[in-house]
Amino acid sequence: MEEAISRILVAGAGIAGLWQAVTLARAGHKVRLIERSQEPFADASSRLAGAMLAPYCESEAADPVIAELGEDSVELWREIYPATQLEGSLVVATPRDLAELPRFARMTANHQAVDGNRIAELEPDLAGRFSKGLFYPTEGHVEPPAALDALLKIALTHGVEFETGVAWDGERPQNDDFAVDCRGMGARGALSNLRGVRGEMAVIETAEVSFSRPLRLLHPRMPFYIVPWSGNRFMLGATLMESEKHDGVTLRSALDLLGMAYTLHPAFGEARIVSFAAGLRPSLPDNIPRVIVRDRHILVNGFYRHGFLLAPVLARLAKDYIEGKEIRRDVLIEDHGEWRAANDRSRNA
């Protein structure tokens, strides 16, 4: 039996909207993707992400459902974006913070304990610097600017109509069968419990050090990581604050980010600072993303720290719902008003 083809509006071209558009178009649906900003990605939180596809490392501080959903992510990325890096993740700690390592190991799965020799094999530039660590061989990462550009091209190749400078007002679809709302913080009017969690990051450049995979330096106060990008650049991330300010990076955060990089390797002391940026992670109260179905308006939102990790999986879930397939229900809510009302009540309490 042939699948029914739907006409679908996708609003918002961040990582969620792009994955949604690609997933639906690849399944044969007619997709129109609209983005409020004139320039693609100019206002998207997605351009700031570390973009680690790290379900196991993330489970240190996330609900188990994040790792469970995220396990499929690397494979989905690889399928459509061959430039997805699959070098794993390496976690290390300075002698002062070594007590953090067994705790991190306990909270996470699918890792190998590594000693100084193995660390040096994995990352020769770390030789002699760290005596113990954890290696997560099945994790991956992408580089957001390149990955976002590539996803947009893939969407266009699959016939997605794309318009910038067009803001969706959240009204029910008129000419389309469904609207999939991927507006991130822009969907606040429809999701009263959505909040922004501030994150700050930096990009630096140096040819003095090179790494093959994301590195996490354990620290009791800050989830610091460094992701190698092309062109001798490194993304340093990220602060995590319950604040909705998204203006410039503070001096304290800049010192923290740069200081951590210097601790990881003193050669970063000679690096050139390329940029600093701050943004908001669209988050629901439990920091778990959801597909929220309100008749023909389907919201895909609340990605918190996990937009790159979970956008492919939630896009597939929304597509399967639209196609009437059997789906997991834990992160999909059919909201006939109760969820919205409960959220409004808890917000006003």
Ligand SMILES: Cc1cc2nc3c(=O)[nH]c(=O)nc-3n(C[C@H](O)[C@H](O)[C@H](O)COP(=O)(O)OP(=O)(O)OC[C@H]3O[C@@H](n4cnc5c(N)ncnc54)[C@H](O)[C@@H]3O)c2cc1C
């Ligand atoms: C510093 C930092 C580091 C991070 N690191 C990671 C990481 O390592 N791994 C990871 O998975 N995630 C990470 N994240 C989180 C990730 O960036 C977010 O989860 C993700 O970007 C959310 O994507 P989104 O598509 O929902 O929202 P966005 O990327 O914000 O996209 C929403 C889009 O909708 C558009 N829009 C808004 N209103 C309208 C409207 N009315 N009509 C049309 N379009 C509209 C916006 O302009 C925007 O382009 C990080 C975030 C930050 C800030």
